[in-house]
Amino acid sequence: MSTPKELRYTEEHEWVKTEGSRVRVGITDFAQHELGDIVFVELPEVGDEINSGEPFGSVESVKTVSELYSPISGKVVEINEDLNDNPEYVNESPYEKAWMIVVEVSNSSELDDLMTAEQYEEMIKAD
16 A cells, blocks of 8 residues: 655545645545545535534545545635546545645644654554
């Protein structure tokens, strides 16, 4: 399973890529593997305010529906429209094609609470 070193991670299996004052968010390779085949992705609207630790959407697989938890507080400035017609991208390419949202960060200190790739790998090994 892939855990890119340049990203940060949450206990709920989201990844975060910092892009200046914005972050790009998706779910990890581990998460998509655990969920199975993704058939639907529900995302917030552009302009929505989201809060760290709170749900911002969901992914539906053939097995279950799982909430997506925001790793950071801020305003949604972009959503990945491709996932509406191609939810399978989450399984095929969780770090490239299947990013979910871009957020204009309102409190950058929240990034310090996220795990490094090494910390995330230790957490999933313990499961």
